[in-house]
Structure formats: structure tokens, C-alpha cells
Amino acid sequence: RRCVRDYExxxxxxxxxxxxxxxxxxxxRLARAK
Structure with missing residues (x-):
């Protein structure tokens, strides 16, 4: 898509x-630690 090209x-x-x-x-990760 054109959006992908713009991001590149x-x-x-x-x-x-x-x-x-x-x-x-x-x-x-912090949520899992709790």
C-alpha cells in the first residue's frame, strides 16, 4: 500500500x-511480573 511506502x-x-x-x-512484561 502507499502508506507502507511513506513509512519507508x-x-x-x-x-x-x-x-x-x-x-x-x-x-x-511488568504486568506479568505483578
Whole structure:
């Protein structure tokens, strides 16, 4: 899709998505710890 192409053009957006994914994973791990 065109959206995918736009994301590839913006490495900054890609980094933001990676950071967001890491935050979600950390939240899940903390939730399991509790």
C-alpha cells in the first residue's frame, strides 16, 4: 500500500514505531511480573 511506502521514506517515523513497540512490550512484561 502507499502508506507502507511513506513509512519507508521516513526513518524517523520508523524509529518512533520501534520505541512505541518496546514500551508496549515492557508494559506487558511488568504486568506479568505483578
Amino acid at each position: 521514506r521516513l526513518p524517523e517515523h520508523h524509529e518512533a514505531m520501534v520505541q512505541w513497540a518496546m514500551i508496549i512490550l515492557m508494559r506487558r
